[in-house]
Amino acid sequence: MERQQVTLLQILISLSLHLISLSFALNHFFIPESDELFSECPNKPGVSFVDKMADLSLLSLKKDVDGAVNISGNITMKWDVEHLNRVAVEVSVHKFEGGTWKPTVFKGGDTDFCNSFFEKNTIYYPYSTKHVINKQQIKDKCITTPETVLVLEPYILKILINYAVPLTPGRHKAVILFSAFEKSGVKLERDICLEIVGDIVNI
Ligand SMILES: *[C@@H]1O[C@H](CO)[C@@H](O)[C@H](O)[C@H]1NC(C)=O
Numbered sequence: 001m002e003r004q005q006v007t008l009l010q011i012l013i014s015l016s017l018h019l020i021s022l023s024f025a026l027n028h029f030f031i032p033e034s035d036e037l038f039s040e041c042p043n044k045p046g047v048s049f050v051d052k053m054a055d056l057s058l059l060s061l062k063k064d065v066d067g068a069v070n071i072s073g074n075i076t077m078k079w080d081v082e083h084l085n086r087v088a089v090e091v092s093v094h095k096f097e098g099g100t101w102k103p104t105v106f107k108g109g110d111t112d113f114c115n116s117f118f119e120k121n122t123i124y125y126p127y128s129t130k131h132v133i134n135k136q137q138i139k140d141k142c143i144t145t146p147e148t149v150l151v152l153e154p155y156i157l158k159i160l161i162n163y164a165v166p167l168t169p170g171r172h173k174a175v176i177l178f179s180a181f182e183k184s185g186v187k188l189e190r191d192i193c194l195e196i197v198g199d200i201v202n203i
Pocket residue numbers: 062063064070156
């Protein structure tokens with residue numbers, strides 16, 4: 001279970017920056033509903049959408065009929081936080097059943113996103129950070145330095161779900177919440193929430 005959660009978390013964290021390309025043995029496929037991939041989290045007062053964190057206007061997302069997304073372009077950070085703030089991310093997966101969103105067992109997080117995201121020896125490096133072609137220049141800036149530009153090489157995002165992950169076909173969403181903290185531990189009121197809604201289908 002531990003390992004499955006880590007795998008899914010990596011998938012979702014990577015997704016949150018449009019930075020994924022997986023190819024290991026899998027048998028479920030996630031087809032995002034929106035061409036923009038991300039949508040706003042409903043019912044979260046005081047929490048902003050991804051547009052407060054990054055300018056995505058130079059990013060190109062093209063969804064194929066089969067749900068694969070071609071990604072290229074640049075992401076310009078604009079989150080109003082301090083460079084040395086710690087970033088935490090929480091991810092949870094919900095399934096739409098009987099007319100409501102119900103939590104699944106998938107809930108996880110990373111209390112120091114910037115510390116692990118640019119680590120070369122993480123297992124997700126080849127699938128995510130790899131596509132940021134200027135990572136050497138920006139690795140100390142992470143996502144906490146406004147005007148940092150993440151330059152992406154063109155790649156195809158296929159959201160595949162490991163056969164070992166107990167998610168069944170149907171409508172799902174991943175809810176991704178970023179928070180920033182001062183060195184003292186005080187949480188800033190700058191939360192960013194986004195959702196990725198789509199269908200899990202068998203392939
Ligand atoms: C995505 O990219 C592939 C390979 O570059 C190309 O064959 C395909 O037509 C592209 N699809 C879209 C929707 O742009």
